[in-house]
Amino acid sequence: MIQPCGLVLAGGQGARMDGADKALLPLGGRTLLDHVLARLAPQVPAIAISANGDPARFARFGLPVLPDETPDRPGPLGGILAGLVHAQQTGASHVLTVAVDTPFFPADLARHLPQRADAPLLVQAGDDPHPTFGLWPVAVASDLRAALGDGLRRVRQVSALLGGGMLILPPAEPDPFFNINTPADLRQAEARLVACP
Numbered sequence: 643m644i645q646p647c648g649l650v651l652a653g654g655q656g657a658r659m660d661g662a663d664k665a666l667l668p669l670g671g672r673t674l675l676d677h678v679l680a681r682l683a684p685q686v687p688a689i690a691i692s693a694n695g696d697p698a699r700f701a702r703f704g705l706p707v708l709p710d711e712t713p714d715r716p717g718p719l720g721g722i723l724a725g726l727v728h729a730q731q732t733g734a735s736h737v738l739t740v741a742v743d744t745p746f747f748p749a750d751l752a753r754h755l756p757q758r759a760d761a762p763l764l765v766q767a768g769d770d771p772h773p774t775f776g777l778w779p780v781a782v783a784s785d786l787r788a789a790l791g792d793g794l795r796r797v798r799q800v801s802a803l804l805g806g807g808m809l810i811l812p813p814a815e816p817d818p819f820f821n822i823n824t825p826a827d828l829r830q831a832e833a834r835l836v837a838c839p
């Protein structure tokens with residue numbers, strides 16, 4: 643059975659959130675990163691945080707903070723590549739990525755992982771793809787680096803290039819993959835927490 647290293651994608655510009663560091667935004671008295679780590683920790687043997695900038699802001703979490711491998715090219719792929727390099731160094735075979743702005747993601751996500759995966763598998767719930775959630779074999783690190791060097795930026799595009807597929811989950815209500823991009827999304831998430839604490 644695959645025992646992936648968990649990787650929280652926590653970089654980005656937060657442009658739709660007025661430039662806020664989304665990982666540290668408060669939701670129900672805890673940060674988004676607290677929520678996501680609490681969901682992920684029971685599902686994987688180890689976790690790292692993927693983000694550029696000063697790692698000291700995440701010091702209290704006591705986890706490795708990985709700068710993007712390609713900081714000059716924004717987007718999750720540079721973070722995923724950093725996660726693959728880190729996982730390789732720790733002896734893990736795969737990385738399971740989750741997005742810090744998606745605090746209600748399934749608490750049983752890892753239960754849906756296959757017995758083996760030689761190419762990336764991106765999560766899809768029903769008909770909706772969620773490419774920041776995925777299972778990546780560390781063996782694709784050099785091909786991913788090459789794809790980034792060729793200027794590719796979209797997770798789905800690169801996954802397809804690497805022979806990847808989809809990890810299909812059943813759709814659920816309320817949507818576990820509701821993600822927080824704007825102040826209005828954050829208010830909606832607060833209301834959801836109040837309705838189902």
Ligand SMILES: Nc1nc2c(ncn2[C@@H]2O[C@H](COP(=O)(O)OP(=O)(O)OP(=O)(O)O)[C@@H](O)[C@H]2O)c(=O)[nH]1
Pocket residue numbers: 651652653654655656657658659664692693694710715716717718720721722740741742743774823
């Ligand atoms: N490590 C890393 N993660 C990223 C980067 N860009 C986005 N992410 C993460 O990928 C997920 C989806 O990010 P988006 O909402 O598309 O982008 P964003 O930059 O956070 O927000 P916007 O600027 O409003 O688009 C979030 O979990 C982000 O933290 C990046 O350059 N590096």
